[in-house]
Amino acid sequence: MGYDEDTQARAARRKKRKRRQRTMGVLIFLFLILVIAGVGYYIVFGNSKVNPELIKNGLGTAGNAVSGLIRTGKDALPDSIKEKLPSGWFETETESETETEAPTETETETEDHSDEEAAQLIAEADAMAVSYDYDGAAKHLKASDLYAVRTDLQQKVSEYKTQKAACVAIAPEDVTHVFYHTLVVDPSKAFNPDLDGYAGWQQWMTTISEFDEITQEMYDRGYVLxxxxxxxxxxxxxxxxxTIEPNNIYLPEGKKAFVLSLDDLCYYHTYDNHGVASKIVLDENGKPTCEYVQDDGTVVTGAYDAVPRLDAFLEEHPDGCYKGARGIIALTGYNGILGYRTDGTYSEDHNTNSEVYYRDDLQSEWLANHPDFDWEQECEDAKKVVEAMKADGWEFASHTWGHKNVGETDYDDLVRDTERWFEYVSPLIGETDAIIFAHGADISSSGYTEDNAKYTYFKSKGFDIYCPVDSVPYTTTVTSEYLHQGRRNLDGYRIYNDAISDNPMTADLFDASKVLDPDRPLPVPDL
Known part of the structure; x- marks a missing residue:
């Protein structure tokens, strides 16, 4: 990488020449003495010339090497001996070649740069291996031209193979799945009993403090996302x-795997003034962060929800995720996605006479407060955020367009709702094969079969992954047609009830009594 073929050839020749010189080191000394003794013999007995061919023929291959070394080392011979040698004795091809191929300053810099490049490659591969992508780390090193000539890279590949061999297989049935809604930034606002929906906010929402405590404790217990x-x-x-089949995950012994999903990351109009973030945006480095509207109306940006908070945690603890994984985000569409008003009801082409998809009062009020709103630009801005999130490992799923209870919604309404989702959400997030059901609902209580019309329809739309809510730790089923996985709600209701329970349902994940936010009003209302 970064070197032309001529430079590599010169470097290879230099290394070969150095090895040859070291190998001949001992022989040089012995044969040099022998040759000088022979020259002295001829001088003593009155011969005026030395026959170099006699030396070459008598010593064979070693003689060639020695005679060459005598020529290049002529300054070490006494003048009385050099005078008896033939005039062309010291002017050899070996000397000429040595001068031509002597390392240049540029080549020396190339060797130094090779060390730097190898160190960079190892750093990049180690970053992959720390997230348990041992195969990817080895492949990264092997793809370099340096791999064939550097033992440090080869040794690293051997280390990755050893680390992978020590890992333990974890079957899908042994992987738990947890989920959150939008995180509460200001509990005094979100849990204000004078606001509409007070009970729901207390039950469904998790505070930033609770999220951070859970994330840290699960990491400390060896959970890997x-x-x-x-x-x-x-x-x-x-x-x-x-055809679908189960796939094992390989982690070091003692590690446990979990899946994370986030529901309703759309920042509905009903969330305004409730102490939560208002939109996901990109920071100066192109990374996802959040906007938050303060009491005086000013907008600030920061890690005000799960996406930037988890990104920051895993950046500091890369061994907390498997091959750079993040969570999967379940999106509705009726108020747009990620805080962007991307549904057709916000566009100028909206059919105001529609009996099904009408513009409600909150949408009309929002548009009135944003007279310069550009719907097409809004969609483009949302796409940019989606792409940045996907680049960080986040994935997306359907949550139905209208937050439907798929168990109670009739077939025709469900089809109409799904078509709406594919019209206004799918173009922004790209293809997805996952649908995460709202309200904890499901389309069957005993597996999916072809006589289930809702399942047949969802399957025809490309959905192979189905997730309801089930608070028990492990409820994963893999068939040849689909993956079905129950999810565990880590919300205010669950945290509070586990904190006061003698048999907490989340005991395998964290200590709820330590996680419970002291700013959360108690008790949390029953469902």
């Missing part, structure tokens, strides 16, 4: 159908 797609392998058959 994995992508839900790491749990399965997909094979496309000749007829275009897809």
């Amino acid at each position: 994995v992508s839900i797609h790491d749990l399965i392998k997909k094979t496309t058959n000749e007829d275009g159908s897809v």
Whole structure:
């Protein structure tokens, strides 16, 4: 990498020449004495010339090497001996070649740069290995031209293989799945009993403090975040159908895998003035962060929700995730996504006469307060944020367009809602094969079959992953057609009830009594 073929060839020749010189080191001394003794013999007995061919023929290959070394070392011979040698004795091809191929300043710099490049490659590979991507780390080093000539790179590949061999297989059935809603920044505002929906905010929402405590404690207990797609392998058959099979995850002994999802990361109008973030934006480095509207109306940016907070934690603790995984975000569409007003109801082309998708009062009020709103630009801005999040490892899923209870919604309404989601959400986030059901609902209580019309429809739309809510630790099923995984709600209701319970349901994850935010009003209302 970064070197032309001529430079590499010169470097190879220099290394070969150095090895040859070291090997001949001992012989040089012995044969030099022998040759000088022979020259002295001829001088003593009155011969006026030395026959170099006699030396070459008598010593064979070693003689060639020695005679060459005598020529290049002529300054070490006494003048009385040099006078008896033939005139062309010291002018040899070996000397000429040595002068031509002597290392130049540029080549020396190249060697130094090679060390720097190797160190950089190892640093990049180590960053992959620390997240348990041992194969990726080895592949990264092997892809370099330096790998064939550097033992440090080769040794690193051997280390990665050893680390991988020591890992333990974790089956999908042994992977737990947790989820959150939007995090509460200001509990005094979110849990104000005078606000509409007080009970729901207390039950469903987790505070920033609680999220951080849970994240740290799960990490300390050896939990490693994995992508839900790491749990399965997909094979496309000749007829275009897809066959699914379980996929094991390999982690060091003592580590445990979990999946994370985030619901409703859309920042609905009903969230305004409730002490939560208002939008996901990109910071000066192009990384996801959040906007937050303060009491005086000023907008500040920072880690005010789960996405930037988890990103920051895993940047500091890269061994807390598997191959750079992040969570999967379940999006509705009726108020747009990620705080961007991207639904068709906000566009100028919206059909105000629609009986199904009408512009409600909150949407009309918002548009009135934003007279310069550009819907097409809003969609483009949302796409940029999505792409930055995907680059960091975040994934996306459907949460139905209208936050539907899929168990109670009739088939025709569910189809209409799904088509709306594909019209206004899918173009912004790209393809997804996952649907995360709202309200903890499901389309069946005993597996999916072809006689289930809702399942058949969702399957025809490309959904292979289905997630309801189930608070028990492990509820993963993998069939040849789908992955079904229950999720555990880590919200105010669960944290509070586990904190006062003798048999907490989240005891395997964290100590709820330590996690419970002291600023949360108690008790949390029953569901």
